[in-house]
Amino acid sequence: MAMSGGKDDGSPMMEMNTTPLIDVMLVLLIMFIITIPVATHAVNIDLPSPNPPPNNIKIDTIKNKVVLTYDNKVLWNGQPVNNGQFVALLQQTLQMKPEPELQFQPEAGASYELSAAALNIIKASGVSKFGFVGNEQYSEFGKAPNAPKATP
DSSP: OOOOOSOTTSOOOOSOOOHHHHHHHHHHHHHHHHHSOOOOOOOOOOOOOOOOOOTTSOOOOOEEEEEEOTTSOEEETTEEEOHHHHHHHHHHHHHSSSOOEEEEEEOTTOOHHHHHHHHHHHHHHTOOSEEEOOGGGGSTTTOOTTOOOOOO
């Protein structure tokens, strides 16, 4: 390839050749991008210390399940309840020793408003043993083929 080195009259070339400068900048940019650590988002949770239960205490096997249906019903162990009954049942479970575990499982089409209201009631009641169950049904591989679709 032929290159132009300026005029043939012997005068110096007045423009700077920026091609090597751009090449060096691109290499530095790629190295900078590669060396940046991947940003990780973490939610810090204070976990309880692992203390084994004493041998003389019976391990809790009672579990209460709250299911929110796509037609805006709250089910307590399979039975429909209204908000007043729901609060009363939560208060009854708090009186039990040891406190039974409360499992919360909204169906795929359950409304967000119903979920938020139920969670606020549970939080206000002071339940300490609480867990979400059935979350695997919302993963990409765990979806049921005939699950009801959420209505807007």
